[in-house]
Amino acid sequence: MAITVALLLIIITLLLGLPVPFCFMLSTTFMVVTHGYDPSFLLPYGFSQMSSIVLLAIPLFIMVGGMMDRGGIGTSLVNFVEIFVGRIKGGLGVVAVVSCAVFGSISGSCAATLSCIGSIMFPRLREKGYPMGHSAALVSCAAPLGLLIPPSSQMILYAWVGQQSVLACFLATVGPGIVLMILLSLLNLIMLRKDPNIEVVPVMSRGEKLSMFRDRGKRAAPALFMPFIVLGGIYGGIMTPTEAAAMAVLYSIPVGFWVYRGLNRGNFIEVIIETATTTGVVMLMMYCIMMLSRIYVQERLPDMIINTLTAVSTNRYVILFMINIFMIIIGMIMDDVSAMLLCTPILLPVVTALGVHPIHFAAIIGTNLGMGNVTPPTAPTLYFGGRMAKTPVSQMMKPALVFITFAWLPTLLAVTYLPELALWLPRLVLGGRI
Amino acid sequence: ATPSLAKDKLTLKVAGISAPEYRGTKSLYTIKDIVEKGTEGRIILDIFPANQLGDYTQVFEEIRRGTIEMGLIFLPSQFDVMLEVGSLPFLAETGEGMQEQLSPGSYVYSIIEDSLDKLGVRLLRIYGDGFVGVGLARKPKDPVKAGTPKDAMIRVAPLAVYKETAEDLGFRTASIPYADTYSAIQTGVCDGWIGGSSQINYLSFRDVIKYYIPYNCLFDQTGYIIGKDIWNKISPEDQKVILDAVNEQADKSFADSNAEDVEYQEKLAEAGVEIIPISGSEMAELAEYIRNTTWPKLESTYGKETLDKIKESLQ
Amino acid sequence: MNLIGSIKRSLFWKSILGLQRILLVLTSLFVVLIMCAEVVLRYVFKSDLFGIEEIVVIAAFWLYFMGSSYGVFEKSHVKADIIPQMLRPRARALLSVLVNFTVSALCILFTVWAVGMVRYCITWMPRTTGLRIPIYISQSSVLLGYALMSMYSIVYFIEDLFVFVSMGREREA
Ligand code: NA
Numbered sequence A: 001m002a003i004t005v006a007l008l009l010i011i012i013t014l015l016l017g018l019p020v021p022f023c024f025m026l027s028t029t030f031m032v033v034t035h036g037y038d039p040s041f042l043l044p045y046g047f048s049q050m051s052s053i054v055l056l057a058i059p060l061f062i063m064v065g066g067m068m069d070r071g072g073i074g075t076s077l078v079n080f081v082e083i084f085v086g087r088i089k090g091g092l093g094v095v096a097v098v099s100c101a102v103f104g105s106i107s108g109s110c111a112a113t114l115s116c117i118g119s120i121m122f123p124r125l126r127e128k129g130y131p132m133g134h135s136a137a138l139v140s141c142a143a144p145l146g147l148l149i150p151p152s153s154q155m156i157l158y159a160w161v162g163q164q165s166v167l168a169c170f171l172a173t174v175g176p177g178i179v180l181m182i183l184l185s186l187l188n189l190i191m192l193r194k195d196p197n198i199e200v201v202p203v204m205s206r207g208e209k210l211s212m213f214r215d216r217g218k219r220a221a222p223a224l225f226m227p228f229i230v231l232g233g234i235y236g237g238i239m240t241p242t243e244a245a246a247m248a249v250l251y252s253i254p255v256g257f258w259v260y261r262g263l264n265r266g267n268f269i270e271v272i273i274e275t276a277t278t279t280g281v282v283m284l285m286m287y288c289i290m291m292l293s294r295i296y297v298q299e300r301l302p303d304m305i306i307n308t309l310t311a312v313s314t315n316r317y318v319i320l321f322m323i324n325i326f327m328i329i330i331g332m333i334m335d336d337v338s339a340m341l342l343c344t345p346i347l348l349p350v351v352t353a354l355g356v357h358p359i360h361f362a363a364i365i366g367t368n369l370g371m372g373n374v375t376p377p378t379a380p381t382l383y384f385g386g387r388m389a390k391t392p393v394s395q396m397m398k399p400a401l402v403f404i405t406f407a408w409l410p411t412l413l414a415v416t417y418l419p420e421l422a423l424w425l426p427r428l429v430l431g432g433r434i
Numbered sequence B: 001a002t003p004s005l006a007k008d009k010l011t012l013k014v015a016g017i018s019a020p021e022y023r024g025t026k027s028l029y030t031i032k033d034i035v036e037k038g039t040e041g042r043i044i045l046d047i048f049p050a051n052q053l054g055d056y057t058q059v060f061e062e063i064r065r066g067t068i069e070m071g072l073i074f075l076p077s078q079f080d081v082m083l084e085v086g087s088l089p090f091l092a093e094t095g096e097g098m099q100e101q102l103s104p105g106s107y108v109y110s111i112i113e114d115s116l117d118k119l120g121v122r123l124l125r126i127y128g129d130g131f132v133g134v135g136l137a138r139k140p141k142d143p144v145k146a147g148t149p150k151d152a153m154i155r156v157a158p159l160a161v162y163k164e165t166a167e168d169l170g171f172r173t174a175s176i177p178y179a180d181t182y183s184a185i186q187t188g189v190c191d192g193w194i195g196g197s198s199q200i201n202y203l204s205f206r207d208v209i210k211y212y213i214p215y216n217c218l219f220d221q222t223g224y225i226i227g228k229d230i231w232n233k234i235s236p237e238d239q240k241v242i243l244d245a246v247n248e249q250a251d252k253s254f255a256d257s258n259a260e261d262v263e264y265q266e267k268l269a270e271a272g273v274e275i276i277p278i279s280g281s282e283m284a285e286l287a288e289y290i291r292n293t294t295w296p297k298l299e300s301t302y303g304k305e306t307l308d309k310i311k312e313s314l315q
Numbered sequence C: 001m002n003l004i005g006s007i008k009r010s011l012f013w014k015s016i017l018g019l020q021r022i023l024l025v026l027t028s029l030f031v032v033l034i035m036c037a038e039v040v041l042r043y044v045f046k047s048d049l050f051g052i053e054e055i056v057v058i059a060a061f062w063l064y065f066m067g068s069s070y071g072v073f074e075k076s077h078v079k080a081d082i083i084p085q086m087l088r089p090r091a092r093a094l095l096s097v098l099v100n101f102t103v104s105a106l107c108i109l110f111t112v113w114a115v116g117m118v119r120y121c122i123t124w125m126p127r128t129t130g131l132r133i134p135i136y137i138s139q140s141s142v143l144l145g146y147a148l149m150s151m152y153s154i155v156y157f158i159e160d161l162f163v164f165v166s167m168g169r170e171r172e173a
């Protein structure tokens, strides 16, 4: 089947090191040549699909992440979180995990979360005697919380491809995000409970704690105001997600320049160019996958997948299990954005035909492909984390596998088989129609 | 991708924009059955509903290019603004009037037909989807009087006709993507929206709106269209089979839209949405106000002559 | 190698890159400011910029495609190179030549297709529904984007080819 060859072509060229959008282009070209698809409609098709103001929220959230990272917001956030959970054995690891979640409520990307929290936490963890392989693996595995806690560029993508409410999709991954945060924190404490090298910060008196809370709170307030603008603005009915993202960028500029002073005239332009390039990288992938997904539809690929799956079993839960396995494999070889773009148009019609709620599936796919960031061999977040922590990946592998097996996989199972975990919050906030 | 002409079998890809359960989409499946039987399998219709092949602007462009053969879609105005003319506010006040305006033989129909013909597309018939009202989360001021400020902001589609009509009725307008409209109303970014029939308001918005005003100022419509090149390749007998099937569905659509409007207004009321009724005389007043206020503003778009001729046809 | 060096030092190359950087900054700021202006207008002035999203989308397309072509220049497009890491240097250099060749070929092909798309738009002049802005204004960003991608990728292809050839010479010597 040509369509199978077209899919294999993507995977093979990907492994050979062809950049992702070009794998999609090559696959499209293959279909054009073998099936007589007319390129004269494919290019405008991709174009018309992308003419959407909803999609514009992605570059804007990428920009916010860049501004806040360079602006120097992270330290104050981490210091603030530390007051609450810093003072037990392994507590600093918990601080790192929770900080990733808190930063996730500002940034929409995994890489920005890792680079911001990692750059602050790795030196501190090293100083207090934490095993660095463990620390690097922990922070890397927690960085995808940046995707699960809204806003999330992944969920905007999903909402856009699947014609769902961005708001509902944002809320769907909060449940699994919280479960993951708790599991990672617990695992970290268990794994480090007997480590003799770890220094524990002495317990403070109530008065000390209170004054520290005041000082650090004041310092963190401008940063903590950011999720208030973004999420408050969206859920409070003041702005659409795209507008909220733009407002967040606007807010981050003076905060980065004059409050945290990480931004200056020199690096400001650099941040913009950097985020604009990242945007371009994401958008070109999207443009190319759009052309390809049009071909999938015309070849009735979702129907073929349904038929294949239902031939094995007609039980919705068994099929969801198979789909999860499929996505885990995709997540092992692709980065999260391209995997999301590849999977959503193919799988969403499949699961909705089986009666899975599209918002429930948003949480499944978000969790599954979020995990793809740390599953080898293609584990960009894990490798980036290793580079930042100056730790060889070989030392990270064992703890990373523990975190994947005992935190990520249980979260994925929970969100797959307990639809309420995904749906309670959207239903609570958005009412009956969800 | 190209229709296979082997053994005289012609497969036409038919694109629809509505969900599979919607009656417009169902009409496509009915047409498919009739055509495939009537042509003894010489013509196969391959149906892709729910924007699967792209939104209506894209589908229209592809029907021109021949990469999609047929469709039941909104007629987009990106190539020719005259294709919007069927969306003139208060083109008629009643369903019967609308059917007359949008069926072969009327002046409006001929404008649309000619405009499509110039673009290489053949109009088979116009399908009546239904009158459009305003769904709102809170009660506006003086709802049934045109021109007075309503103290409410509603979402409009990015079409000058919609915006002008809504503003002349007395609403403030906001441009919000359709996909965001539900949550925008729910969270209060805007107070409501114009652009959907009672059915769409019931199916997609009943949980966020509290009021529905059946202004009937605009009429939702889609067109059965086919690429001229492919149409000319079809034998006259088979053309007739297609036309008969389409005519039957199109004629039915207007009657269905009336019944449906009544049915879904009742359902809205059952769901706790207050229907703000508009009496016949109030409707006539609204229509006159809009024709006198909004139409002149649209002269620069559609031409004074055209609008005068349409006005004439209304008498 | 001299050829590549002189291309990269040429005024043409530098001004193209400079222009791209300027466009990236301007379109980014424009998009942010307009979206914020819309919120302010809605709440402070109780009015709406009709069709503003059509202008924003034009800026967005230029941002996307200038960004993606600049990404080709910066070599920052996402890739998953698992196999290259397992190869010896010379085999890796050969694979890199092949990859760059494929990228260049695809870029050129898509540039040609994009020419067709823009030409159609200029002939038939489709416009946006609200402000009736010609679509080719945003669509030509796709064409220019692919053209620039072609340019950068061809230069990188030649560069890698030189590297591979010189590796071969070193081995013989
Ligand atoms: Na986030």
Ligand code: NA
Binding pocket: A331, A332, A333, A334, A371, A372, A373, A374, A375, A376, A377, A378, A379, A380
């Ligand atoms: Na992976």
